[in-house]
Amino acid sequence: MIWHITKREIYDNLNSLRFALTTVLLLALMVTNAVRHLREHPKQVQRYRDAVAESLNQLTTHAEESLYKLAQYGPGNFYKKPSPLHFCANGSEPILPDTIKVDDPIVFGTVGSSDSYEETVVLHGIWTLSYPDANLQNKDVGPDVSQVDWGFIIGYVLSLLALLFTFDALSGEREHGTLRLMLANSIPRHTVLIGKFLGALFSISIPFTLAVLVNLLLISTSSEVHLTTEAWGRLGIIFCLALLYTSLFLALGLLVSARVQRSAVSLMILLLTWVTFVAFMPSTLASIASSFSPAVSFDKYWKQRNPVQEDLWDKYGNRLWSEASDEETLRAKSGFYIDKVDNSERRSEARLRYRSSQVHRARAITSISPATLLQHLIEAFAGTGFERHLQFVENTQRYARQLREFVVDTDRGDPESLHIINVREGMSQKPISPAAVPKFEDTFDLSQDFNTRAMELLLLGLFVVVLLSGAYLAFVRVEV
Amino acid sequence: MLLTLIRRELLDNLMTFRFAAAVFITLLLVVANTVVLLKDYEQRLTAYNTATQESHQRLRGQETYSYYIGKLVAHRAPNPLSIFNFGLDKRVGNKITVYHAFVPTIWDAEKHGADNPFLNLFTSIDIALVFQGILSLFALIFAYDALAGEREQGTLRLVLTHPIRRGDILFAKYISAMLCLLVPLLISLLLSIVLLTTSTTIFLSTNDFLRIGGIVLTSLLYVLLFYLIGLCISAMTRRTSTALMLCMFVWGFLVLVYPNMILTAVETTPQPEAYISDHQQIKQMWEEWESARKQFLRNDPVLGPLSRNGEGWGLKLKGVEYSFGPREDKPSILLYFYQTGFHAGKIGAESEPQVPLVQDYHGFYSRGTLNTVNRTWLVRKPALAAIYIQPANLGRTLLKFSPVGLYDAATEAWAGTDLAGIQDFFSAVQRYRRAVLDHFDDEKIFESRQWFAADHGTADWDALPQFSFQRSDIITNAKRALPDLFLLLLINLMLFTIIFLIFVRSEV
Numbered sequence: 001m002i003w004h005i006t007k008r009e010i011y012d013n014l015n016s017l018r019f020a021l022t023t024v025l026l027l028a029l030m031v032t033n034a035v036r037h038l039r040e041h042p043k044q045v046q047r048y049r050d051a052v053a054e055s056l057n058q059l060t061t062h063a064e065e066s067l068y069k070l071a072q073y074g075p076g077n078f079y080k081k082p083s084p085l086h087f088c089a090n091g092s093e094p095i096l097p098d099t100i101k102v103d104d105p106i107v108f109g110t111v112g113s114s115d116s117y118e119e120t121v122v123l124h125g126i127w128t129l130s131y132p133d134a135n136l137q138n139k140d141v142g143p144d145v146s147q148v149d150w151g152f153i154i155g156y157v158l159s160l161l162a163l164l165f166t167f168d169a170l171s172g173e174r175e176h177g178t179l180r181l182m183l184a185n186s187i188p189r190h191t192v193l194i195g196k197f198l199g200a201l202f203s204i205s206i207p208f209t210l211a212v213l214v215n216l217l218l219i220s221t222s223s224e225v226h227l228t229t230e231a232w233g234r235l236g237i238i239f240c241l242a243l244l245y246t247s248l249f250l251a252l253g254l255l256v257s258a259r260v261q262r263s264a265v266s267l268m269i270l271l272l273t274w275v276t277f278v279a280f281m282p283s284t285l286a287s288i289a290s291s292f293s294p295a296v297s298f299d300k301y302w303k304q305r306n307p308v309q310e311d312l313w314d315k316y317g318n319r320l321w322s323e324a325s326d327e328e329t330l331r332a333k334s335g336f337y338i339d340k341v342d343n344s345e346r347r348s349e350a351r352l353r354y355r356s357s358q359v360h361r362a363r364a365i366t367s368i369s370p371a372t373l374l375q376h377l378i379e380a381f382a383g384t385g386f387e388r389h390l391q392f393v394e395n396t397q398r399y400a401r402q403l404r405e406f407v408v409d410t411d412r413g414d415p416e417s418l419h420i421i422n423v424r425e426g427m428s429q430k431p432i433s434p435a436a437v438p439k440f441e442d443t444f445d446l447s448q449d450f451n452t453r454a455m456e457l458l459l460l461g462l463f464v465v466v467l468l469s470g471a472y473l474a475f476v477r478v479e480v
Numbered sequence: 481m482l483l484t485l486i487r488r489e490l491l492d493n494l495m496t497f498r499f500a501a502a503v504f505i506t507l508l509l510v511v512a513n514t515v516v517l518l519k520d521y522e523q524r525l526t527a528y529n530t531a532t533q534e535s536h537q538r539l540r541g542q543e544t545y546s547y548y549i550g551k552l553v554a555h556r557a558p559n560p561l562s563i564f565n566f567g568l569d570k571r572v573g574n575k576i577t578v579y580h581a582f583v584p585t586i587w588d589a590e591k592h593g594a595d596n597p598f599l600n601l602f603t604s605i606d607i608a609l610v611f612q613g614i615l616s617l618f619a620l621i622f623a624y625d626a627l628a629g630e631r632e633q634g635t636l637r638l639v640l641t642h643p644i645r646r647g648d649i650l651f652a653k654y655i656s657a658m659l660c661l662l663v664p665l666l667i668s669l670l671l672s673i674v675l676l677t678t679s680t681t682i683f684l685s686t687n688d689f690l691r692i693g694g695i696v697l698t699s700l701l702y703v704l705l706f707y708l709i710g711l712c713i714s715a716m717t718r719r720t721s722t723a724l725m726l727c728m729f730v731w732g733f734l735v736l737v738y739p740n741m742i743l744t745a746v747e748t749t750p751q752p753e754a755y756i757s758d759h760q761q762i763k764q765m766w767e768e769w770e771s772a773r774k775q776f777l778r779n780d781p782v783l784g785p786l787s788r789n790g791e792g793w794g795l796k797l798k799g800v801e802y803s804f805g806p807r808e809d810k811p812s813i814l815l816y817f818y819q820t821g822f823h824a825g826k827i828g829a830e831s832e833p834q835v836p837l838v839q840d841y842h843g844f845y846s847r848g849t850l851n852t853v854n855r856t857w858l859v860r861k862p863a864l865a866a867i868y869i870q871p872a873n874l875g876r877t878l879l880k881f882s883p884v885g886l887y888d889a890a891t892e893a894w895a896g897t898d899l900a901g902i903q904d905f906f907s908a909v910q911r912y913r914r915a916v917l918d919h920f921d922d923e924k925i926f927e928s929r930q931w932f933a934a935d936h937g938t939a940d941w942d943a944l945p946q947f948s949f950q951r952s953d954i955i956t957n958a959k960r961a962l963p964d965l966f967l968l969l970l971i972n973l974m975l976f977t978i979i980f981l982i983f984v985r986s987e988v
Contacts, residue, residue: 017722017725017726018725018729021729025729025732025733025737028737028741029737029741032741032744032745033744035745036744036745039747092600092601095597095598095600095601096598096601133597139586139587139750139812139813139868140749140750140868140872141568141571141572141586141868141869141872141899141902142743142748142749142750142871142872142875142876143739143743143872143875143876143879143885143888144571145739145740145743145744145879146603146740147740147744148740148741148744152740156736157732157736157737160728160732160736161732164725164728164729168721172721263721264624264625264720264721264724265497267724267725267728268497268498268501268621269501271617271621271728272501272505275505275613275614275617276505276509279613280509280513280605280610280613282602282603283602283603283604283605284509284512284513284516284605286599286602286604287516287517287520287602287604287605288516290596290599290602291516291519291520291523355596355597355598356598358596358598358599359596359598359599359601362599362602366602386598386601
């Protein structure tokens with residue numbers, strides 16, 4: 001019986017104007033998305049490859065020169081690998097930095113006498129990780145719009161279309177009197193409701209699936225974009241997410257449609273709910289949430305940072321400027337370099353952590369809106385967005401540790417070295433084979449994403465269940 | 481008769497659920513957002529004040545003139561009307577260094593750094609955006625059954641049995657819709673203005689109120705445009721539910737889909753890579769000048785010969801404490817410059833005869849530098865316009881095919897947060913840089929001893945001209961907003977004529 005009603009619904013919808021408009025709209029959006037991706041993605045990948053090749057080149061040069069050079073200059077900048085699923089969610093990538101810089105060592109020197117210009121003591125320092133601020137590279141003064149990615153299409157357009165498909169599902173039939181006719185047969189009400197729900201879901205899935213297929217067809221036929229099996233798996237998950245999210249709005253539509261007498265009023269209520277929950281609430285709540293914790297100004301940050309740096313100079317004191325190269329002096333220099341780098345990295349990491357905790361708080365609060373939930377989920381599975389950025393940061397930190405350990409271990413293998421790391425006189429001067437040096441690889445894996453996002457997934461499912469049962473309760477008690 | 485019609489329409493509309501919903505939702509969103517925006521503005525203002533103070537102190541802490549880069553800074557105060565439309569106010573940098581070795585532009589500006597840039601991940605909503613989304617929706621909701629509904633119920637036939645012209649009916653509907661939509665617009669704006677005036681940090685001048693008036697006018701025209709779109713659909717369709725659905729599709733397309741889709745489809749992101757040759761040219765000009773300078777030093781019997789890298793840090797003066805070489809190389813904004821300098825606390829007596837030579841050298845150095853800056857600016861200015869301004873303007877023009885783009889552009893222009901308004905500030909900074917350089921020239925500061933040494937009197941920063949910036953006057957704002965406003969009006973008239981034609985010819 002359910003199937004019967006579903007079929008009727010689908011036939012009804014297939015012939016309607018809204019079905020045609022939906023198909024055209026979704027197709028246009030998905031084609032735009034694919035075209036954009038085909039234009040942008042190869043460029044991005046090329047830029048990434050060039051940048052990585054340059055970093056690798058630096059690493060090789062330093063390694064071939066000596067272990068000390070490698071310890072001093074480090075591996076060259078780190079670059080975030082562009083996700084092949086960038087078209088699903090662009091994840092505000094223009095705002096997020098795609099680089100983590102490896103700062104060159106800062107050299108301090110003293111000039112002995114003014115005539116010679118010969119530096120007597122030079123402190124060389126070693127490389128430091130620094131996290132560039134967001135948005136600094138973005139100098140665009142054009143209009144501010146969101147990119148048409150799957151997240152936008154599903155989150156905004158598909159949800160609006162879902163409401164347009166269900167607003168008159170029950171109230172419209174009641175207006176026409178067909179509902180009474182249908183219920184005069186021995187059909188239980190929940191069957192009608194489920195039939196309606198499935199019918200609407202199928203009829204909206206048809207244009208959506210079509211648009212998605214066209215989109216993927218366009219993208220996968222291009223020789224420059226390669227989608228791996230894992231990427232297809234992720235796309236499958238995103239597609240299911242889209243259906244879940246659409247069901248949420250279908251259920252909402254049914255709920256309101258069951259309670260309200262006239263379909264025009266029902267659409268109005270639905271639209272207002274949509275505008276409030278999808279369009280406005282995420283941003284407003286984010287602004288409110290982010291204003292809870294005060295921002296730390298740059299000058300304040302410097303003021304906190306400088307005393308610590310000065311303490312360091314005091315701690316190692318005169319030993320640093322000594323011209324002698326006995327072991328004690330070298331050890332002091334080594335300790336100074338390591339402490340200095342450690343300090344500055346710890347500070348910038350703390351700053352980053354403070355900022356990301358602010359962002360996390362704002363994100364948690366905005367999760368009340370299903371649109372934000374969906375956005376987070378799609379970003380997670382597409383491998384873009386803020387969480388991905390943090391993952392990238394974590395990857396580089398892990399690699400930095402690994403490389404530093406590698407330097408220590410290799411140095412230990414050289415019998416001529418004094419094993420005083422980061423000081424020229426105390427370290428192995430031998431070249432090392434670049435192949436032996438660990439290389440940085442930016443990775444992201446599916447199972448991890450799935451675990452961290454399970455909560456949000458459950459929340460989204462819960463929304464659907466609550467709304468559906470709400471619609472059932474409303475429909476059972478309503479008089480026809 | 482027209483009055484009776486208007487009164488009837490007005491009463492019909494005012495007593496409905498949708499009117500109550502319109503007022504309530506608009507009020508809720510506007511008030512909630514105003515509170516948030518106000519807080520945000522206050523934070524930005526505090527950040528501006530602290531930053532201004534800090535850079536003031538840092539400049540005063542400088543004993544010699546030469547190392548004033550990064551200390552002489554012009555700060556851009558947040559625009560109080562950015563609450564109505566952010567425009568570029570929050571996005572563009574608000575701290576710009578004034579230095580003789582480059583001409584300051586929008587792209588050289590940085591942020592105070594007080595805020596968390598990652599929070600830009602969340603889109604922020606201004607009042608224009610609320611109106612843009614919600615009032616247009618309400619306009620359509622008011623309009624969809626204006627004709628189709630009356631036709632369905634048969635009241636239209638009834639009305640037309642009286643000797644009333646059809647144009648009058650349309651006009652009455654238009655006027656009453658205007659009045660009805662004005663209510664939520666004005667009430668919510670009034671409340672937000674009340675909230676603004678209770679805040680102690682925000683001061684609105686008479687001109688600001690006039691600008692807000694301009695925003696109200698623009699909003700009204702924008703909303704009426706959507707009402708007419710709805711009326712047009714209503715005149716063309718037989719059934720109200722079809723009309724409503726079509727209205728929603730049109731709304732979704734114009735407000736939601738078109739602006740994002742067109743800018744995704746058309747490439748409007750800046751492509752600085754295409755102008756890398758200009759950057760090379762600029763770099764080369766600087767390198768030429770560098771070698772000329774080194775030549776000058778090398779030929780000088782006293783100041784030369786130079787150190788092994790040819791820099792001549794400190795020019796062999798006794799008492800030099802530190803030297804510096806501010807350098808920028810940013811291909812994406814075609815910024816390149818290179819300077820060297822040093823600071824001496826007290827110049828040793830044995831170097832004293834050398835000091836006039838060093839002063840002369842600095843005069844030569846600054847003249848050459850300024851000359852190079854002027855030459856590079858001739859290359860840099862058009863290139864920057866081609867990289868950044870042209871695509872931005874293209875994007876804005878494309879957006880104007882939707883009323884949303886027109887509305888956004890016009891309200892930005894009223895608020896003074898559009899590109900032209902922001903550029904006013906940077907032109908002021910450029911003028912200020914000129915004034916500072918003139919002052920340096922008049923007082924012979926480049927050639928003075930205080931340029932590099934602090935022993936015979938220190939730098940007098942208070943004599944420097946002060947930077948001040950006044951937002952453009954209301955007339956300029958109006959001039960910038962007028963084309964879009966005019967377009968909105970024109971589309972209104974056009975749509976009204978079309979509806980009139982459809983309605984006159986349609987059978988009831």
